C-alpha cells in the first residue's frame with residue numbers, strides 16, 4: 001500500500017467515527033463547504049439501487065438514512081479502513097451488508113456480482129494525486145457495476161467552484177494533515193475524468209462540492 005494512499009484513511013477509527021456525523025455532516029457541510037448534507041442524501045434517494053455498493057463508507061450515515069427501492073436491498077460496503085467498514089456495517093446491520101476491504105487505487109475489484117449503483121461520496125478528496133490519478137478509483141470499481149448501472153457521489157473541490165475563506169482555511173489544514181488531498185482537484189478535471197469513462201455525466205456544484213451522476217460506462 002502506498003504511504004500516501006494510507007494517509008487519506010488513517011484518521012478514521014472508532015473515536016473519530018463517533019464524531020464524524022456531528023463534525024462533517026452536521027457542521028462542516030452546511031457551514032464550511034456550503035453543501036447541506038440533505039443535498040447529498042437527496043442524491044442517494046434518487047439514485048441508490050436495489051443492489052448498491054458504497055465505496056469509502058465512513059460511518060454509513062447516508063446508507064442508514066436513504067430510501068432504497070426495496071425493503072431488502074443488497075448492500076456492499078467497500079473501504080480500505082477496517083474500522084470504517086465495521087462501523088458502517090454495524091449501523092446498517094439490518095441489511096446484512098457485504099464488506100470488502102479494498103484500496104480503490106489498487107487493482108480492479110473483480111469477482112463480485114455487479115451492483116445497480118455505486119456511491120463514492122467524499123472519497124475522491126481523500127485520495128492522493130490529482131483528479132486524473134485519483135479517478136482510477138472509477139476503474140477499480142468498474143467491474144462491480146452493471147452495464148446499465150449508475151455511479152454517483154460527491155467530492156470537495158478546490159478549483160473551478162466557489163471556495164469561501166473558511167473553506168480554504170479548513171482545506172489547507174486538512175491537506176497539511178493528509179486527511180484531504182484536493183489541492184489540485186478542479187471542476188473541469190472532475191468532468192474530464194468522468195467524461196472519459198462514462199457517456200452520460202451530470203455534475204452539480206453546491207458550495208465547493210461537486211455532486212456527480214454518471215451512467216453508460218465506455
Ligand SMILES: C[S@@+](CC[C@H](N)C(=O)[O-])C[C@H]1O[C@@H](n2cnc3c(N)ncnc32)[C@H](O)[C@@H]1O
Pocket residue numbers: 005008009010012055056057058059060061062078079080081084102103104105120121122123126127
Ligand atoms: C470522508 S470519509 C467519507 C464517508 C462517507 N462516504 C460520507 O460521505 O459520510 C472517507 C472514507 O473513505 C475511505 N478511504 C480513504 N482512502 C481510501 C482508499 N484508498 N480506498 C478505499 N477507501 C478509502 C476512508 O477510510 C473513509 O471511510
